[in-house]
Amino acid sequence: EPEVTQTPSHQVTQMGQEVILRCVPISNHLYFYWYRQILGQKVEFLVSFYNNEISEKSEIFDDQFSVERPDGSNFTLKIRSTKLEDSAMYFCASSAFNEQYFGPGTRLTVT
Amino acid sequence: AQSVTQPDIHITVSEGASLELRCNYSYGATPYLFWYVQSPGQGLQLLLKYFSGDTLVQGIKGFEAEFKRSQSSFNLRKPSVHWSDAAEYFCAVGASGNTPLVFGKGTRLSVIA
Numbered sequence: 304e305p306e307v308t309q310t311p312s313h314q315v316t317q318m319g320q321e322v323i324l325r326c327v328p329i330s331n332h333l334y335f336y337w338y339r340q341i342l343g344q345k346v347e348f349l350v351s352f353y354n355n356e357i358s359e360k361s362e363i364f365d366d367q368f369s370v371e372r373p374d375g376s377n378f379t380l381k382i383r384s385t386k387l388e389d390s391a392m393y394f395c396a397s398s399a400f401n402e403q404y405f406g407p408g409t410r411l412t413v414t
Numbered sequence: 415a416q417s418v419t420q421p422d423i424h425i426t427v428s429e430g431a432s433l434e435l436r437c438n439y440s441y442g443a444t445p446y447l448f449w450y451v452q453s454p455g456q457g458l459q460l461l462l463k464y465f466s467g468d469t470l471v472q473g474i475k476g477f478e479a480e481f482k483r484s485q486s487s488f489n490l491r492k493p494s495v496h497w498s499d500a501a502e503y504f505c506a507v508g509a510s511g512n513t514p515l516v517f518g519k520g521t522r523l524s525v526i527a
Contacts, residue, residue: 307457334512346458346504348514359514392458401446401465401511406457 305329305381307406309395313411316385324380324409326395335378336403337370341362346394352378385413416441418505418518426524427495435490437505447488448506448515449479463511464488466473477501483500500525 316322322386328335337349350360350370357370369381378397382389390413395406417440428432439445447464451459461475464479480489488505502522504514 308434336514337428338515345519346506346515346517348516351514353512396458398512401449402460402463403511403515405450405459407455 307395307397307404309393309406309409311409312407313410313412315414318387318413320382322382322385322411324382324393324395324411326378326380326406327365327376328378329399329404330376332397332404334358334398334403335372336398337380338394338396338405339344339391340394340408341391349380349393353367358359381385382411385411416507416516417443418507418516420503420505420518420521422466422521423519424522424524429497429525429527430494433490433492433495433499433523435503435505435523437488437490437518438486439505439507440486441489441507443457443509445507446510447481448508448511449473449477449488449490450504450506450517451475452502452504452520454501454507459492461503465510495523495525497527499523 310325329367335352342348348361349391351358367383381382392408396403419438440467448463449461458518464471502520504520506516508515
């Protein structure tokens with residue numbers, strides 16, 4: 304069964320460093336998303352991507368964040384200068400036929 | 415603005431007992447509603463969805479949910495819980511399944527023998 308994959312599973316970085324989180328969506332899906340879940344809190348939408356451009360973004364997704372689909376398979380989230388409050392689980396999702404499928408997540412720890 | 419309320423933070427049920435997890439939503443139009451399950455250290459797995467038609471929808475793992483427009487609710491049920499159902503359950507709402515979802519805070523389910 305096709306699934307969304309994410310790498311790495313856990314990333315530790317120092318405050319101020321850049322990180323890139325990677326995702327491989329399900330191959331025939333056209334809509335892509337990033338969500339995050341701070342420990343103990345709800346899952347929050349960050350950004351959606353369709354037709355090679357951002358379709359929606361939340362207020363969390365400020366200038367420190369960017370997304371890219373560099374090739375036909377990968378979908379990346381870049382945080383330019385990480386802050387302590389960026390520590391969270393980041394989920395990638397993709398959708399088709401009105402069903403979003405989530406990856407296993409990348410746990411980002413900013414020290 | 416869209417919002418989802420899951421009133422129960424933590425529920426404990428005995429194995430074999432029935433289960434109902436509550437979800438109330440606020441949405442201006444006809445919503446797309448979803449239930450996801452998250453096992454420890456895992457991603458979110460889609461259990462079921464509703465957007466039109468029969469208000470009682472069946473999902474995977476023996477779960478079902480009932481949409482009640484008058485109560486703005488979409489409660490998840492299972493007639494007989496198994497120990498492997500212990501997990502966190504999230505209700506979500508969206509304009510469609512291809513648009514951003516708004517999640518509730520989740521309900522943690524514990525199953526005891």
